[in-house]
Amino acid sequence: MSGERLFHTRAATEEDLRHIVRLDEEAFPTAPYPYFVLRQLLASFPEYVFVVADGDVLVGYVLSTPPDGARSWILSLGISPPLRGLGLGRRLMATSLAHLRARGVRRVTLSVEPGNTTAITLYRSLGFVADPAGPYPDYFGPGADRLLMSLTA
Numbered sequence: 001m002s003g004e005r006l007f008h009t010r011a012a013t014e015e016d017l018r019h020i021v022r023l024d025e026e027a028f029p030t031a032p033y034p035y036f037v038l039r040q041l042l043a044s045f046p047e048y049v050f051v052v053a054d055g056d057v058l059v060g061y062v063l064s065t066p067p068d069g070a071r072s073w074i075l076s077l078g079i080s081p082p083l084r085g086l087g088l089g090r091r092l093m094a095t096s097l098a099h100l101r102a103r104g105v106r107r108v109t110l111s112v113e114p115g116n117t118t119a120i121t122l123y124r125s126l127g128f129v130a131d132p133a134g135p136y137p138d139y140f141g142p143g144a145d146r147l148l149m150s151l152t153a
């Protein structure tokens with residue numbers, strides 16, 4: 001037996017909600033999405049939420065929006081801390097971007113904390129380009145500056 005872990009990527013279901021809530025709290029401990037927001041996103045747009053599982057345990061998630069015209073947003077991406085650096089974030093982003101492109105999306109935008117070099121490096125490697133007008137001060141409220149990055153197909 002190799003001991004290699006087999007991670008499985010799939011669309012989310014409403015049963016995944018409490019696990020996505022946990023993953024979001026792990027990914028963004030100081031400002032997770034409120035439970036009710038995640039519940040409403042999953043109920044409204046289930047096909048725009050993907051998860052990655054290690055057996056039965058969810059270890060990552062990505063949230064995007066349905067296209068508005070040909071534009072969508074990535075709203076969140078998080079991988080369980082002990083499993084970071086294994087390619088799972090890249091895998092979830094690739095899954096989500098392929099899903100969006102197949103639905104006619106030509107521009108994908110996201111916001112990222114300007115000091116989050118891990119995420120920014122990942123997004124750059126996928127072709128995202130930073131909005132040169134950013135970072136935007138107080139984008140998410142006092143002290144919560146954000147860089148906007150976009151990928152154009």
Ligand SMILES: CC(C)(COP(=O)(O)OP(=O)(O)OC[C@H]1O[C@@H](n2cnc3c(N)ncnc32)[C@H](O)[C@@H]1OP(=O)(O)O)[C@@H](O)C(=O)NCCC(=O)NCCS
Binds near residue numbers: 084112113116118
């Ligand atoms: C950002 C995050 C989702 C990346 O997921 P991950 O599974 O750890 O990333 P991957 O293993 O797929 O690595 C993807 C790329 O990220 C970059 N990266 C990963 N770990 C890194 C590190 N420690 N330092 C710098 N860059 C790093 C590399 O460019 C890497 O590409 P490579 O494998 O070709 O070298 C994860 O770190 C996380 O959940 N962070 C907390 C939540 C967060 O910041 N989300 C994004 C908010 S916009």
